[in-house]
Amino acid sequence: MSSNNNKGKLTLVSLVLMIFTSVFGFANMPRSFYLMGYGAIPWYVISALAFFIPFAFMMAEYGAAFKDEKGGIYSWMSKSVSPKFAFVGTFMWYASYIIWMVNVGSGIWVVVSTAIFGKDLTSSWSLFGLAPTQTLGILGVMWISLVTFISTKGLDKIKKITSVGGIAVTLLNVVLLFGGVAILIANGGQLAQPINSISDFVSSPNASYQTPFAVLAFTVFAIFAFGGTEVAGGLVNETDNPEKTFPKGLTLAAIIIAVGYAVGIFFIGIFTNFSALDVEGVHMSNVAYIIMNNLGYEFGQAFGFSEAISITMGDWVARYVGISMLLALTGAFFTLTYAPLNQLIGGTPKELWPGKMGKITDGIPKNAMWIQAGIVIAMIGLVSFGGDAADKFFAKLVLMTNVAMTLPYMFIAGAFIGFKKKDEIHKPFVMFKSVKSGMIAAIVVTFTVGFANFFTIIDPAINGDISSTIWSIAGPLFFTVVALLMFGSYERKIKVQPRGTKDDKVA
Template sequence: MENKKKLTLVPLVLMVFTSVFGFNNISKAFYKMGYAAIPWYILSGLTFFILYAFMMAEYGTAFRKEKGGIYSWMEKSVGGKFAFIGTFMWYSSYVIWMVSVATEIWIPLSNLVFGRDITDELSFLGLTSTQILGILAILFVILVTFIASKGLKSVSKVTSVGGTAIALLNVVLLIGAILVFALHGGKLAEPITSVRTFIDSPNPNSNSLINILSFLVFAIFAYGGIEAVGGLVDETEKPEKTFPKGMIISATIIAVGYSLGIFMCGMFLNWNDLSATKGINLANITYIIMNNLGYTIGTSLGLGQATAVSMGAFFARVVGLSMFLAYTGSYFTLIYSPIKQIIEGTPKKLWPEAISKIDDDGIPRNAMWMQCGLVCAFVMLTAFGGDGVSQFFSYIVLMTNVAMTLPYLFIAIAFIGFKKKTEIEKPFVIFKSYRSGVIAAVIVTITVFFANLFTIIDPILQDKPDFKSTLWMIVGPIFFSLVAFIMYSRYEKKIK
């Protein structure tokens, strides 16, 4: 047990990187706003992500011996019921994330193999494309659970590959954009005419207050997920030094990487030309942008049309490979870390004995396989249940839309209690005073609260108001909170 392999700095940073950084957030941001996306990414990075990462670093080092991640942090800072409601809501939304991503992961693989998305064209033995994707998703979830149940070493190996793949994709974007910039004599494809280029979007639909607020929400949520690694503090080597360093390094790389990536897109891509591309949408934007980069490098080097087209297709395939590896890496982290936190951190009597069982090597295998069964059941229902079930699942996704980020509020509010409790040993401190800790917690709370509030009301502010979506987004957090409240109240009665 004592000789168990621990997480070192680089695998930890790569684990955070795969959990948080989404390369497609860069391409989507450029498509939505052009250079005007950069200030919003910087603003949400400063008012949410950097402060939040600092909190994670303080929490993680103070509770470095605790196995329960965010539950342990909140329970020791505020109380059990508060901690369980926040953690249960957070965990439930990740289960739905697993269901969605298990089917979506085949799109980048299709782009790698075929150079385009053919997932909606699949058919075999009378099965529809949706049913085939469902079967592939179930096999994927079972395989990932099997490998992840072998322990942290298996998880960190896969997440390191995923993190490296996305890091290399950023390097390709950086070098490719600079090469095109140099070959074009230092001329930007998307010109900067004045400071207003970074304020006014070239997309006329994105300059209204509603759309700007909508984009700010998108930018804040692009930074979510760092708390998922919180449950691995106890498995980190020299956690009081390694964990805060890992949080700060990864937060800085991610915040800078997003803004730099958006700027790089403008080096080789004109926004008006991009928006005029036939069949472009938010699902395929990343492949189109990187295809464009490959094609532009080819034509800039004076290569023939056919060679330039082939280079574009090759770059799109590189994106497919990198995105597939990144999805897989984040899947490994999120199939292991959240369940580890909620099972190891919460009181054993909250759960049936079979679920709460922790094996000798510290892995909650029973819970992981039950989670696998639940995810597979959801996938099976949505793939084979027809339109009615698909519609029902889309409502569940809406329910978790807000429920996934509301726990950030719980963690930020609990940080005030954490700073107030002088009896908690704090080996690493960024917010030197109680007051500075409260200010940071309030800024994060306000930012996330208004982001969620706008997410809820956004559907009813559209030209065709969608009251149903708003209602389901409100129902979600209330439902998960009620379930968690009832579960914890039953546990309290049981121990009394």
Template sequence: MKSKKKLTLIPLVLMVFTSVFGFNNISKAFYKMGYAAIPWYILSGLTFFIPYAFMMAEYGAAFKKEKGGIYSWMEKSVNGKFAFIGTFMWYASYVIWMVSVATEIWIPLSNLIFGRDITENSSVLGIQSTKVLGILAILFVIIVTFVASKGLQKISKITSIGGTAIALLNVVLLVGGILIFILHGGKLAQPITSVKTFIDSPNPASNSIMNLLSFLVFAIFAYGGIEAVGGLVDETEKPETTFPKGMLVSAIIIAVGYSIGIFMCGIFLNWKELSGTHGVNLANITYIIMQNLGYTIGTSIGLGQAAAVSLGRFFARIVGLSMFLAYLGSYFTLVYSPLKQLIEGTPTKLWPKLIGKIDEDGIPRNAMWIQCIIVCVFIFLTSFGGDGVSQFFSYIVLMTNVAMTLPYIFIAIAFTGFKKKKEIEKPFEIFKSYRSAVIAAVVVTATVFFANLFTIIEPILQSKPDIKSTIWMIIGPVFFSIVAFIMYGRYEKKIKE
């Protein structure tokens, strides 16, 4: 049998990059807070992302032969029931993510082709735009599942394209910002007057405690998703060295990249002028910022008005292409990796034979196609089911708001058990002592717990309290935990019998 080609460092880093880094998080952060966003991104990186990535690196090196990713890590560190509840909740959230992104992916493609988002008001052969998007999304999910089921090499190639596209977009922002800085004689469009520029947002409304807490939550969640790559440790070349190196390199690039990107925006954009632009909002801010970059480069090098505007539109289209490829890359990773961890890591008897079957090449094809059917049914119902179904789906999205990030707490808690167990061989260690590991676990747990707590109570604290949203966000983790608890309980009963 032909030996299976494994992941090397660069494809692994690009996979992490597409799973975690969101270029639009830079533009949204600048639009919300200006330079004052940078300390919050640094704080979130230090209290959550960096220590969490270090944990991933240690887990990955120790469990290099395990196929089940985060499930295997938590099961070996604590127990099976604890691991299954955390992994099931995490996986269920990604299924809903797949439904949402399958329709959202057409927005950057629309910006690439038409220079603007036409997805809301386009119809084909008299079919409404929501139904057109639904049909496109279903076809997209089927094609992605078909290609991904061919194996890791296909997934790796596409995620590498997505990761490279986003990396190049950052290079365009960095080089463009530096060029404008030089051409403008070191003058910033958004001036730095004192240290306060990095503390107080130019938007007075953003400086309230409520808004600052809300932004901290936004910054923490901008770093989520690195654990999705955990299931690929056994598919990595020399995993005990390559995997931790990949985690560390990715963590540093992402954490530094966010802060530099936000600062670069201030070189060519004045916050007050940007916020005063007609029609600007969080949905289109990335395209507007990059269009401004192209336009400013054009005027700075002496192009005429029409040529500068055309250059701006070209830059906006580059964003459309890069964002589309990034979405594509992350979709290919997340249609495969979370499911692989759930099926390969958990006991075979937990699943019906059809779902639990793993093919010879290690691909859970049956489970992937069942996942595809579930996602497609959701898309069909939300696209063709009318307002009632759309409202119901919005409640399901609320259910996964907290459920998607609560597993970070499970992983951090399990890390203390992992460090305590001397029988687990640890070829790579950043937290040399048990005490330092506990401190890291407590910091990560407290940060994510606080972020989720605020996410839950925020709707109640609005001028018009939204109690429904808060209730659905609480129902989500409780519901997924009960389902996982019952499933694992049935498995334990089967084993006893």
């Protein structure tokens, strides 16, 4: 009988693989090497211990307790703290995807260029005589419009592209590891980025990361690299013998992911000298393609191929990266255009949404999706026509994405204290055996995320770049104000309703 009940359940290996696929991001390694060199490695280990593992355990408890709730994280926080707290936190979580769409809507053209030409040529693109940055903004607007139009038709075949892209991106890690080992052997163990002392694993060769504030601010990149942890929360009830298998699988996955990031960053140093990246035209959105292009080139040089053949090999490796990323990003874009919005509207009281914004048609909030598209297009226009150079343009978008995507973790972790204190919430799966241990974990995670974001936000201002600091807080602050105004309107609306008509989802 037990064997029948456990049929189809996740084993330890399948659980680890699912968590790894959801969390591990290839592009995080070249970006981290670009920012910190080998100095990025310890921050990934620290982030795994202070954020990833305890936060994932929280997601497991939430997921098991609220497995039948439709509203996802909104329901978790609403029942643990209050509806208002939950809505602000959930709206912030949703806002992070708005920032993601702004970022990727323009940045995806770097991927397109690399997939076609084997290198990033976007810095020379021009439409109607516009500057490259403005051209990418126009292309981003066109992309958002096209994706929204197709998504509102209810087409979900794009998920096939997601799976193909996921496999292709996973294979990139194999290319990096085997390519790095081959180059290391062929070069007689010589590293392109030399290790002179232990300080190379603490300090950064990047001129922008020489102050303690800047180095501490890098923590947000390490935390962001563990994004997707919340996916683990829904896997508890799908796991065979979860009391033993889940904590073991989660801990093992965390170790593998942290070690994987550390090894990947180190391997980049095998064939890439940091000085080659410290040149004009290299920025956060194209550094992964430049580094992988260099992998192909250095592989050719290490094994005695001609300069021309080595360059061609580099371009083809970069094309493979571009095609893989393009497939994965396209699938993710179509899904994220409607999935977070669908959860936000589907899980919250209908009175929160003005007019027909909350209307769900064919399982999709079509009206809200077009409003969402308008907001994304306005933000792309605002940033792309701001007059900054392309590298600052992309750095600004990535900065906005990192801050906006990690802030909701503070809400979810903070709500966990209320969750542990409420005995009326049935908790079929418990990782933190006491309220005190749950509170300590929540405080550690909240402090870690807050600490990282604080230094990320203030570091540019300390160095005289007030604009970046303003952009880091403008997006999250704007959406917080919007959420409070919307919830205030909702509260006034339900107060004038006859008794008994209040939406039970916030009771």
